[in-house]
Amino acid sequence: MPEIILSFGFFAVAILALMGLSLSISRTDSKALETAAGTLIADQLMGRTLASLRTDSPPGSRAGFFSGEFVDPPWDSGSLVSGKTTFYYELTTNQVMDLTTAGPMGEQALSNRLMKLNVRVWWASENQEVRQGSGRLQVVTSRLISEAEVLDDPSP
């Protein structure tokens, strides 16, 4: 009789371990997939922003983008649905400051102003990026953007 109890014990522990790990693996896989999707969305948002700057669409967006920082309110924000997950995003900008001149890097006359564009994508919920058991569910990416790279016609 003890051996049967022992066997059931082993079996129960194994099953419980399997269930726990399955849940963990499921969460990890899900996070990996969602992170990949979030990265893709962040890239798309960055590409979309660059495209709108290059075409200056809507008109004035290029001048606005390089006119100053957009942190609060951000340059752009919103949400996108991919599969069953809703991805929330926020695009902010920082002016790159030149220590040697103690001012913003570049100048409008030379079309060489430099901005740091930050894209944050999260999907835990609209108000937070942390989900219990999954940790932080967000992707943040940044890139410097120079004014010259988005000029469609540099002619005066």
Add this chain to the structure above:
Amino acid sequence: MCYIVFMLLKWNFRNPVRGVYFLSTLVISVLIGMLVIAAVFLSRGSLQASEHLTDGNEALKAAESGLRYAQSKLSANPSWRGDDNGITVQQQGLVVEEDNGNVVGIIKINGDSYSQFRIRFNWQDDAGDDADGLVDPAGRNHLDIPYVSVNNARGGSPLPVPRADGPDFSVTEVSSSPYDVPAGTVCVIVEGRSGPGLSQLDDKNLNPGEVNAAVTTRVMEAYLRVAKLPAANAAAMAAGDLLAELPDDGDKKSQVLVGSATGVPRVRSKGEVTVEGGNADDNYVSPDGEVYSRDGTLNAAPTSRDTVRTDTEDPNAAFYKLSWEDVRKSTSADTNVDAGTYVVWDDGSLHYYDMNLPEYKAFIESDPTNPGTTVTLDSDAMKYDKKKLTIKQNVFVSSTGNSDEFNLIPRGGAQVTPDDEGGAVGPIPIDELEQAVKRASSLPYTVSSPDNMGAYLDFPTADLSIVPPGSPLIIGSGTFELQFYTKPGGEATLKVYDSNRLFRTGPALNAPPDFAKIVATTVTDPDFIAANPSAPLVMSQILGSLGAGGGSPGGTGKIDLPPTVDADLTPDNLEIKFEPPKGESAILSADGSINLGSKVTGVGGSITSQRDIRLVGAGSSLEANVEDGLNLYAKGDILLSSLLPKGADKYEYKSFNMKGVIYAWGDFDARIGMEHEDVTKWGSFGLQGSLVAYGAKNQPELGDPGDGDGGDIRIKAKSVNLTFDPAYLSAFTNEVEPGPFMQTLFNVH
């Protein structure tokens, strides 16, 4: 654990039924365990793949950020090569340090982790031959990457991009250079890195020596070129009219094509823009292009007018202003060559005559076998051998007193057109010269104050806008010199220093000049020219000093030699080849005109003249070989002709294609075709760079477009292809104006 299992097994095997239960449980447990372990590994692999993807993405963005940083820095300072030493940016999530050509930056991308970008212009070769002109960076900024960036924004010719394959990632004399970066271009190679191995990165440690885990690397490579210079925004700018004459054969391919390397294709004219002949339906092609003219119209075939946007040129709008002081040129400190006329005989020997071209023509036609002085040009800067003059360094044409020109022609002369007999053909048409003579003749004058140098001619009135008070116009030196002064009241004095007594009433040095001879004689008076071979040039200079026109009286045309003289060599048989060291220019400069009756080939060549430039006889090799940065700058007019004699009094015009800058204060004239019974073929004209006819001829300084004489652009060719590329302008100036750099090549590996 093993002991417990062993004891349980031993105890269970005493009872087979119990053993079956237990063994089954064990086997199932082991299987489940294996499944769990496999699943964990799979899951971790999936997560790692995702992280690797993210790392690659972040490395790419770091590299992109470095490239944009470089782009911004270059726009502010086109000579930048990572040498604003020190921390240049330090703010939340972004720190950049430059150290003698090496640039290291970190950018916070995800959470608390940084990604890194690295750029190196430094060859890190202080232990070797120190050829980069940069001190090696501090040890912490020593970069262990083989990719070296190269700034060739001001280079006159392509420059090799080396790989740092020497000891300790240095560039050595034998380092490989897989390709060359073109002139006017900066090759920026950025390495972006990201991953857990860079966990040590922070704003105090931008470039850790060793990484402690996986790091993903991406290398981004781009060419950045000057995209905008002040008021330089059109493929062609004419202060006067812009006229393209195409053949009347109605060929569909006979068109004017206008493009741009950096923006809207555009031509600008303060006068009219006209295309004659060619494709009867559409002879001006410029997708999304613009044409600016005085009346806002384009005189071209019907379809052309529908597809090109036209507008009125603002008469006050500036053109690209490239002053004589700003243009890159050679000086007397460079290798000097005597001014005069160099003539190549059929046997390849080079003969020198200390005289300008019109004098030479008159001289040699009266004494056809006179050999002048046989010379050998053989120095580090220039070498003549076998009908080919190679220019490797800057060469300055030093005036001799008798000549300030540099002429290289075959013995039989160089023709612009089949009927070219010299003199009257060229940038200064004879009717303009006659008009100038009339204007000069109408000025009242008195001869006064003769001295042992020449004479003074006082004029009661003068046009102060031509020569303002306090800015004397001085032409020539040595045996002949003119100095023209004005006073605020309008009086003017022309000092004539004429030791050859061309225009004096007597042989004495202090004899007064025969001003009647000056104003009554033109270059068409054969008796006077025969007696005074220098007269056409001198006359031209005097008229120029009076603001009445002037300029080069023209080239040789066909030199009339007797049949006994061997003179079968044509301009197509001669060659001037520019061959500067890589990345540098070789510039031929003269105070007087430069007339080349030869092919001009090579790369990185520039020709500058304070008067006129004439390239006559440019053959097919020009099209094939001038690939980069041939620049022409003249304070007078520029004439190009590609006439090629084909025997039996037949001719054809070869195509003329070049990349570079053509900048004339006066007119630009390209004769790449002609309606003539003896011309069997027209060539095409192509220019990538910029073409400017500023209209400032006979002005002491470059003012507003059209302030002086000239300014017309006339091109006669089978087809015309103009592509605006301001990078060539930047490579031609002493100081490159700051402005945006545009990306022309992009590669990631």
